[in-house]
Amino acid sequence: MPDHHSANFISPGVDCGWCCTDIKNLTVIKGQKTIIHDINLHMHCGELTAIIGPNGGGKSTLLKAIIGENAYRGEISFHDRAGKRRGKPQVGYVPQRWDFDPGAPVSVADLFFTLQNKKPVWLFSSRKMRARIAESLARVQAEHLIDRKVGQLSGGEMQRVLLALAMEPVPELLLLDEPVSGVDYKGRELFYQIVSDFRRQYDLSILMVSHDLDLMRHFADRLVLLNGTILCQGHPEQVLKNSQIAHIFGQIDQNNNFRNFLPPDRNIV
């Protein structure tokens, strides 16, 4: 059997549709409080699922449960093409944009090296490694950033670098937590375009939290509306038509972006 997830398996449009990640009855409780409950999700490879929902609805909590940071009840399992149970999916994770200390002496190459090596980054470097990093950055149109300090990247550049990082090695499930909030429209579009291409090129399952309803309508295969639990899911057009959306978000403006996020004081990290 060919190595299904190897990086050189580039054949646009291939969508085996057989491997998938299954989430069953997932519940996360922090202290006394139930953050999300009874989440059931089925994600196929080659499919981009976007999670939308109000702040405090548990979107980030769900992703953090999948990467193992939040304790949960329920089941997360990955099945490969042969249909054998393979246990947990290997995940790639792109966090929400954060303020990286601009003075920190960490270059983009350092970031890759730190992630991919057991040997300490203070002792080793190699040309071979550098070539691999450049290749990896080229996937996200960021090869020119290799020697920049991470703290000096723009929001869009930073998130593309993090995306390239999450694709090393190519994961079975790619998780993106509001990857481009606060990035300008062009930067967001470029980012989504790259993610969307990855889904086909590498045949990944992608789970993305996003507020960009307008762009998601275009790029996502499926929308999931999450507020404590999954309220509805399906084709983007169908979900966006659903009256629950308008009810939960108060109002959707002309650009289909949410207004009046509810409730502003419940910010779950």
Next chain:
Amino acid sequence: MELWYTVSGKLLPFSWTEHQFMLNALLAVLLVTPLFGMLGTMVVNNKMAFFSDTIGHSALTGIGIGVMMGLNQPLWAMIIFAVFMAAAVSLLKEYTLTSADTVIGVFAAAAVALGIVILSRGGGFNKYSGYLIGDLLSISPGELKLMLIVTGLFIGYWYYSFNPLMLISIHSSLARSRGINVRWVEIAFVVALAVIVTISIQWVGILIINSLLVLPAATARNFSAGIRQYHFLAILISGVSGITGLILSYYWDTATGATIVLVAAALYVVSLLKKYVWG
């Protein structure tokens, strides 16, 4: 030890190397300053300067407990107490919603107060004031052996934990998604920090030990574009300050630890000038 005296005596034909205590101190500086440079890189990256200061201060209580237990050498009591403090603070920080600053502040004040109360009982605090300033020149060959072992162990630890630590300092969820056990890596780091700081306290002094941890890394940061450069510069700056400070303290007849810190501070000022004025 004999080997060290012969070699260094031959290589360094200065008046200060004629004294055995100076050679002992020089070896101690060569062993300890690189460790401080390395630990400092992570302390500065993670904004833990206040935390490491607390570890230093908790030594007072450690000494107090050691004295109460009737130990002649309170080092072990100091280490155990510092490790306990480090672990307690990092766990509390995680499980309470109080800001880390507040938790650490509370612990630091309590530890210092408790130490002073115990040690000042019967008006004998002066006996212990040496710990505040430290005395590098009093280091004995036996202590040097202990330091050699600690240095070896630490470098082994640092070899395997640096990348995970770095990754956690960049983004802890990202580290978690790569299968790193964030909590254990962090606890191992604060324990290592506590042990090294505590062992060095009797030579460097409680009052200034934290500067030795923070200054070289802070200086290196101003000169570096990447992690590798940052790391090596921190070690180099730490070592250079250590040796220069030791020699100056000999000629000036001043406390060694404080002189070393002054040199490190001067280098920091130079790095600031380089970054903001000449850079």
